[in-house]
Each structure stands twice: as structure tokens, then as C-alpha cells.
Amino acid sequence: MKIAVLNGSPKGEVSVTMQYVHFLQLRFPEAEFEFFDVALKIKKLEKDDKAFGEVIAGVAAADAVLWAFPLYFLVVCSQYKRFIELIFEKNAVPAFRGKPAASLSTSINFFDYTAHNYINAVCDDLQMNFFGSYSAEMNDLLKTKERQRLKAFGELFMKAIKDKTPAIRNNRPLVAPEVIFEAGQITPVETEGKKVLIVADDLAENSNLQKMVERLRQTFSPAAELVQLKDIDIKGGCLGCIQCGFDNVCVYEGKDGFIDFFNSKIKTADILFLAGAIHDRYLSSLWKCFFDRSFFNGHTPFLKDKQIGFVISGPFGQIHNLREIFEASMAIQQAGLNGFVSDDIGTSAEIDTALQSMATRAVAQSKLGYIPPPTFYQVAGNKLFRDAIWSRLRPVFQADHRYYKKHGMYNFPQKNYKWRMINSILVGLTKIPKVRKEFIKRMKKEMIKPCANALKRTE
Ligand SMILES: Cc1cc2nc3c(=O)[nH]c(=O)nc-3n(C[C@H](O)[C@H](O)[C@H](O)COP(=O)(O)O)c2cc1C
Structure with a gap:
């Protein structure tokens, strides 16, 4: 039995996740594991059709696929996301169709399920036979009970491959919205000194997204600033080296334009809108890269007190997982969420009204400094980070430790x-x-x- 392992760690073989796959490899010698470092080699796979073709041939020749990846910002890393985009762009879907699949991640269990939901949905879109997911805490391999659990998962997966057990499909195919958006009458919204920034990934001329963004931009008086990520010099995705943990200094600093852009534009905005189109079950890998690269700020609420809204083109309403990812991300950031306006919410006029409302609400909330009370996402997320930074993550994430101490985030009940x-x-x-x-x-x-x-x- 051949299993193609799609390695989603930018660290390649020197990855925590891969050690979990090696554990399976040792426990199941009857299976032949073939490793493809698709996240590490994404630049080559993007440019070199032969290299990409070799991965796809490996998938086609395998009896099953194991999606093995670390969690990056509630999903997979941007490089892995890009690989998934390439499968569709380069018409490689047939190699995956009907193939048994499972997902295996390592993380600190912060929104691990949203990442697995994402991979499950991608597998459903690829018409794979998705068996199930396994989310390991990054230190689980050190525990006897957890090794036994992982072995049992491996056994069940092998059996499902042999028996050709049919999958339970959790996601229906997405249906793209057909509406063509045209801006209506604008009621100007005075910004009253608030700095409004719209960030889009790449606005195709005359697309719904471009027209929605332009409508929103013009709603503000003075008009909001617009930046497209494609115009920022971003050399690559987060490497997962975590050197930033010590002093919030990214290894890319001085080598590309991302950190300057982030510090000078994102951090100084009062009101921020993030605009993008749906690509598979998320936004683009460029947007994912934006989130991953923001990791130089560590586990701190670097968007704290900002008002944030989303403008999305595509079947956003059908992807509840994505809404949850963004809601949770904004909650953990202690930002004020102003809503999601996507071009699948109704008619052009309804979209237009929603954009107007979102703009009005953003300024009103910003003026009052209104941030909604913490919900489960923030309450639970803070506790998870608090415990992790206090203990096992502290040697690396020393900058987080200083921040948590200074901001009273070590609020342990035993004190x-x-x-x-x-x-x-x-x-x-x-x-x-x-x-x-x-x-x-x-x-x-x-x-x-x-x-x-x-x-x-x-x-
Ligand atoms: C940029 C970045 C983002 C991360 N985001 C998450 C996350 O959202 N949730 C989580 O539980 N762990 C997160 N982690 C932790 C990693 O998933 C974890 O350390 C993983 O075991 C690394 O695996 P690897 O060595 O195979 O790359 C993140 C790590 C990095 C570097």
C-alpha cells in the first residue's frame, strides 16, 4: 500500500508534524510512505511544471493521500494553500478524485478544527474519499497514551483504505453568486479624523470585488486609502522559524516591504477593511500570506481596538468555517467586527445598502471606541495562549511573555x-x-x- 504524504510545513523534513508521520511509518511497515515537501518547495512547484507533475504523479500512483500540516493562523500555511490552488489551476484534480484521504496536524490546539474543516472541504471539492482528521498537540508524541491513540487512528485509516470504505461527504459543492454589482447612491460618511484603510489582495478591473471596494472607498469623506497586497514587495510566506519570538523581529526584516507596510499602514489605521475573493474554501493564498507574516507580532492582539470589516466576492455564505475563522481571529485580536459584505448576500441593491451600513457603523463604533465584549473565542483563546506562553512556549516567545506580564494577561485563577x-x-x-x-x-x-x-x- 502506497501513501502519498503532502507535507504542509514550510520547514520541510525538519518539521514537528513529519515526526508524527514517521511514527506511523514505523508502526505500519507494510505501507510505503512517499513524502512530498510541497509547502517548502512551493516556489519551484509554481514555476516548474515538471516538478509539480512529479508530485501529482506520486498522488496518482498512491493508494491514499495524507495531508500532514502544521496549523498556521487557524488554517494551513500560505504555501500549502498555494499548492491547493495549483491543483485546481493546473487541472490536477483527476489525480485526487476518488482517492482515500486523511488529515494530520500538529499545533497548540488553537482553532485546529477550522484547519481540518478546511482540508476536509478541499478533499470534498476534489471528490476524494475523506476518512477523517487527526489533530495532535505538538508534544503529544512524547506521551504513551497519545502514541497509542495515533496508532489506532493509523490502523483505522489503513483499514478504510483496504476496505475502500466510502466517505461521509460533509461539504456540498460551492455555487458561485451570479449577481453583477453596480454601485448605487452614496451617502457620504464623515471620517472625523479616523484613518480608514482598505486592503485588497488583487483587484481585477471591473470585477464585483473591485466595484464593491471602490463603492466603499468613496463612501468615506475623505475617501479611504486603498492598498493592494500585490503591490507590496512580499518575498515569501512565513518560514515557521519562530525567531521573531524573542523580540518581534522577523527574518525578512529589511529584505522585503511587508513589515514596513504592516507597521506603517495596518498598525496606524483606526478602521480597516479586508477585501478579497473566495479561492477554494478560503480567500487567496496571498491573503493567507498576509496573516501568516503578521506572526512577527507573536501571540499579542496587534489589531486591538481597530474597527474591522470584510468585503468578499464569492460564495462566502456557504463557507461557515471561513466566517468562523474571521470572527474568531478578530475576537482574539480584541478588534470590533463591523460585518461581512459579500456579493452572495442578495441583489446588487442589497449589497450596496450593506456596504453603506458597514461604513456608517465602522465610524460610529470607532468614535465611541466600542469593542464588543469578549465571547468564547477570546475568553478561551486567551486562556490557551496564557498557559502556553507562561510555560512551554516562553523560552522562544519571550516578547509575548513581556507583553502578557505588562498587560495583566497572566490572570490565573489560583492567584x-x-x-x-x-x-x-x-x-x-x-x-x-x-x-x-x-x-x-x-x-x-x-x-x-x-x-x-x-x-x-x-x-
Ligand atoms: C505563523 C504560525 C502560525 C501558527 N498558528 C497556529 C494556530 O493558529 N493554531 C495553533 O494551534 N498553532 C499555531 N501555530 C503553531 C504550529 O502549528 C505548531 O508549532 C506546529 O507543531 C509546527 O509544526 P511543524 O514543525 O510541522 O511546522 C502557528 C505557528 C506559526 C509559525
């Missing part, structure tokens, strides 16, 4: 001595049946008692 004392007294008292009965009787009223004082306050 809350007041509640530790109250809890030990109350828990002890409620062990006495009579006290417990009284406690239960008064519980509801006691819960709202502290609110009484707050309600009297005027500020």
Missing part, C-alpha cells in the same frame, strides 16, 4: 486569594445539611445582590 478564601469557607459550610438547605433557598437572591449597588451607579 485570586479572595475567592480561594471564600470558597474554602463556603464549600465547608455547605457540607452541613442545614446550611446547605438555607444556601439553596437563598441562592437566587444572593446571586443578584451585588448587582444592586452597580445599578445605583451612574457611570
Whole structure:
């Protein structure tokens, strides 16, 4: 049995994820694993049809495909994303069709499922026989129980390959919107000194996206600034070297224009709109590159307090996973999300109204400094990062550690001595049946008692 491993780590063989694949390789000697470093070699694969053809021939000759990748910003890295785009652009889909597939990732478990949802959807689009996904925490291989779990997954996958078990298809094919957008009457929105920036990847002349962006740009008075990522000198995707962890200095610094662009434009904007078209089940790999390269800021909320909106062309409404990725990303950034306007929300007039509303809301929220209260994404995400930076990630992510310390992000509950004392007294008292009965009787009223004082306050 031959398994083609599509390696999605920009680090190639020196990748944590690949060690998990090697574990499977050792446990299942009857299977022949063939490795393709598609993320590392993306530049070559893009330019060199022969090199790309060799990968595709490897896939075609295999009995199954293993998508093995690290998590990068809730999805896969931009280089892997680009490889997926190339499969469709270079008409390589037939090599994948009907083939059993599984996905295997390593990460710190921060939005690992959105990455697997993405790969699952890509496999469904390729009409592969998607068996399932395995998300390993990057240190799992060191634990006996986790090695046993991974072995069991391998066993199940091998059996599914042999038995040709049909897959459960989770994603229906996407249907592109047919509407042609034409801008309507603009009601100017005064920016009142707020800096408004629209960032697009690449605006094709006269496309819906270009017309929507232009409509939004002109809505502001003065008109918003527009930057296209294709005009920024970006030498390549994030290399995953994590050298930036020490002092937020990227290895690309001084070698291309991305960091300057990010610091001078993105960080200084009050209101930011991100505009792009759907490519497979995400935006373009260029947009993915933007997010990946922002990693030089570490695990800090570098878009904090900005108002952010999305302008999207394509079947965005059918890709709930993508909405979740962006909602979660903005929540963890502590930014104010102004909404998503895509050209699949309705008629041209409805899109036009939505753009007008998004512009109005962005300025109103920015003036008030309104950021929505944290939801599960931010609350849970912060705790996950807090624990990781405090412990095993600290030797590398020292800049994050300094930031977390300075901004009170090390809010461990065990440091809350007041509640530790109250809890030990109350828990002890409620062990006495009579006290417990009284406690239960008064519980509801006691819960709202502290609110009484707050309600009297005027500020
Ligand atoms: C740019 C970048 C983005 C990352 N984004 C995530 C993420 O969204 N979620 C997560 O759990 N881990 C994230 N990680 C951690 C990696 O997924 C993790 O370290 C992985 O094990 C690296 O695997 P590799 O050595 O095979 O490349 C990120 C790492 C980098 C460098």
C-alpha cells in the first residue's frame, strides 16, 4: 500500500508534524510512505511544471493521500494553500478524485478544527474519499497514551483504505453568486479624523470585488486609502522559524516591504477593511500570506481596538468555517467586527445598502471606541495562549511573555486569594445539611445582590 504524504510545513523534513508521520511509518511497515515537501518547495512547484507533475504523479500512483500540516493562523500555511490552488489551476484534480484521504496536524490546539474543516472541504471539492482528521498537540508524541491513540487512528485509516470504505461527504459543492454589482447612491460618511484603510489582495478591473471596494472607498469623506497586497514587495510566506519570538523581529526584516507596510499602514489605521475573493474554501493564498507574516507580532492582539470589516466576492455564505475563522481571529485580536459584505448576500441593491451600513457603523463604533465584549473565542483563546506562553512556549516567545506580564494577561485563577478564601469557607459550610438547605433557598437572591449597588451607579 502506497501513501502519498503532502507535507504542509514550510520547514520541510525538519518539521514537528513529519515526526508524527514517521511514527506511523514505523508502526505500519507494510505501507510505503512517499513524502512530498510541497509547502517548502512551493516556489519551484509554481514555476516548474515538471516538478509539480512529479508530485501529482506520486498522488496518482498512491493508494491514499495524507495531508500532514502544521496549523498556521487557524488554517494551513500560505504555501500549502498555494499548492491547493495549483491543483485546481493546473487541472490536477483527476489525480485526487476518488482517492482515500486523511488529515494530520500538529499545533497548540488553537482553532485546529477550522484547519481540518478546511482540508476536509478541499478533499470534498476534489471528490476524494475523506476518512477523517487527526489533530495532535505538538508534544503529544512524547506521551504513551497519545502514541497509542495515533496508532489506532493509523490502523483505522489503513483499514478504510483496504476496505475502500466510502466517505461521509460533509461539504456540498460551492455555487458561485451570479449577481453583477453596480454601485448605487452614496451617502457620504464623515471620517472625523479616523484613518480608514482598505486592503485588497488583487483587484481585477471591473470585477464585483473591485466595484464593491471602490463603492466603499468613496463612501468615506475623505475617501479611504486603498492598498493592494500585490503591490507590496512580499518575498515569501512565513518560514515557521519562530525567531521573531524573542523580540518581534522577523527574518525578512529589511529584505522585503511587508513589515514596513504592516507597521506603517495596518498598525496606524483606526478602521480597516479586508477585501478579497473566495479561492477554494478560503480567500487567496496571498491573503493567507498576509496573516501568516503578521506572526512577527507573536501571540499579542496587534489589531486591538481597530474597527474591522470584510468585503468578499464569492460564495462566502456557504463557507461557515471561513466566517468562523474571521470572527474568531478578530475576537482574539480584541478588534470590533463591523460585518461581512459579500456579493452572495442578495441583489446588487442589497449589497450596496450593506456596504453603506458597514461604513456608517465602522465610524460610529470607532468614535465611541466600542469593542464588543469578549465571547468564547477570546475568553478561551486567551486562556490557551496564557498557559502556553507562561510555560512551554516562553523560552522562544519571550516578547509575548513581556507583553502578557505588562498587560495583566497572566490572570490565573489560583492567584485570586479572595475567592480561594471564600470558597474554602463556603464549600465547608455547605457540607452541613442545614446550611446547605438555607444556601439553596437563598441562592437566587444572593446571586443578584451585588448587582444592586452597580445599578445605583451612574457611570
Ligand atoms: C505563523 C504560525 C502560525 C501558527 N498558528 C497556529 C494556530 O493558529 N493554531 C495553533 O494551534 N498553532 C499555531 N501555530 C503553531 C504550529 O502549528 C505548531 O508549532 C506546529 O507543531 C509546527 O509544526 P511543524 O514543525 O510541522 O511546522 C502557528 C505557528 C506559526 C509559525
